[in-house]
Amino acid sequence: MTLALPRIWxxxxxxxxxxxTSILLPWGILILIFLVNLTIWYLIAYATGDxxxxxxxxxxxxxxxxxxxxxxxxxxxxxxxxAYGMGxxxxxxxxxxxxxxxxxxxxxxxxxxxxxxxxxxxxxGGWGVGGHMFQTIYFGTGPLWQRLFTFFFAVLGVxxxxxxxxxxxxxxxxxxLYALGAAWVVALLAAIAGFTFTDSWPAVGxxxxxxxxxxxxxxxxxxxxxxxxIGFLALRRAVPRSS
Numbered sequence: 001m002t003l004a005l006p007r008i009w010x011x012x013x014x015x016x017x018x019x020x021t022s023i024l025l026p027w028g029i030l031i032l033i034f035l036v037n038l039t040i041w042y043l044i045a046y047a048t049g050d051x052x053x054x055x056x057x058x059x060x061x062x063x064x065x066x067x068x069x070x071x072x073x074x075x076x077x078x079x080x081x082x083a084y085g086m087g088x089x090x091x092x093x094x095x096x097x098x099x100x101x102x103x104x105x106x107x108x109x110x111x112x113x114x115x116x117x118x119x120x121x122x123x124x125g126g127w128g129v130g131g132h133m134f135q136t137i138y139f140g141t142g143p144l145w146q147r148l149f150t151f152f153f154a155v156l157g158v159x160x161x162x163x164x165x166x167x168x169x170x171x172x173x174x175x176x177l178y179a180l181g182a183a184w185v186v187a188l189l190a191a192i193a194g195f196t197f198t199d200s201w202p203a204v205g206x207x208x209x210x211x212x213x214x215x216x217x218x219x220x221x222x223x224x225x226x227x228x229x230i231g232f233l234a235l236r237r238a239v240p241r242s243s
Contacts, residue, residue: 004091004094007088007089007090007091007094007098008094008097008098008101009098009101010088010090010098011081011085011088011090011094011095011097011098011099011101011102012098012101012102012105014081014084014085014088014098015077015081015098015099015102016102018080022073022077022106023109026066026069026070026073026110027113029065029069030065030066033062033065033133034062034133037060037062037131037133038127038131041054041057041126041127041129041130041131042129044129045129045130054126054129054130054131054132057126057130057131057132057133058132058135058136058137058140059136059137060132060133060136062133063114063133063134063136063138063139063140064138066110066114066155067154067155067158068158070106070107070110070155070158070159070162071158071159071161071162071165072162073106073159073162074103074158074159074160074161074162074163074165074166075162075163075165075166075169076166077099077102077166078099078163078166078167078169078170078235079166079169079170082095082170082235082238082240083240083241085098086240087240092235092236092238093232093236095235096231096232096235096236099163100160100228103156103159103160103163104156106155106159107152107153107155107156107159108152110151110155111148111151111152111155112148114134114139114140114147114151115140115144115147115148115151117133117134118134118135118139118140118147119135120134121133121134121135121140122135122140137213138150138213139151139154139213142214146214149214149217150213150214150217153217153218153220153221153224154217154220156224157217157220157221157223157224157227160224160227160228160231161227163227163228163231164180164227164230164231164234165177165180165181166231167231167232167234167235167238168180168234170235170238171234171235171237171238171239
């Protein structure tokens with residue numbers, strides 16, 4: 001079967017109909033978080049008289065807000081557009097490929113934005129006070145390609161994890177979502193129990209330290225690909241219905 005590129009691109013355009021929510025809202029919230037952090041940094045610098053109070057801010061987790069938002073975005077996106085996408089004469093394969101392309105565009109868009117901000121933060125000396133929000137040890141260090149690579153695939157990964165939940169909700173509604181959530185919790189608890197009972201936590205810590213952010217994100221591409229396949233398998237027999 002040949003790819004129907006016009007239909008796939010129509011799905012991409014459909015996903016961005018509500019672009020203020022998908023693009024402007026996350027950036028707006030991120031800017032608000034940044035302004036709050038910046039205010040706190042300046043208050044600390046004013047109180048201490050120097051930037052010594054900024055030590056450790058490179059470990060901030062503020063940027064992880066964007067990753068959480070992308071997972072929620074993927075779930076809401078599929079629920080909001082699947083029925084309409086089927087009504088545009090798109091097949092389930094066209095719809096999912098269009099959704100995957102949207103995820104790639106979305107991840108690239110946010111990766112470029114965050115990397116630019118990380119360099120701006122670096123060039124301004126942490127906005128003049130030595131603070132860190134974008135130039136963190138997780139995504140904001142290393143050469144340009146490394147910053148783009150790590151954040152792009154981090155965003156892409158959480159989008160496809162969200163796509164599994166979105167596809168399950170579209171096909172089985174709330175009951176399927178509850179079952180999937182319970183399965184994730186059971187799997188997580190089983191993994192924690194396994195590491196605990198086998199005294200493997202030190203080995204886990206050494207693995208993360210040895211691989212660093214670049215290595216961990218590189219390994220996660222395998223999981224991202226698996227999530228993409230699982231999401232399609234869950235969606236392929238879904239029946240369009242009203243929300």
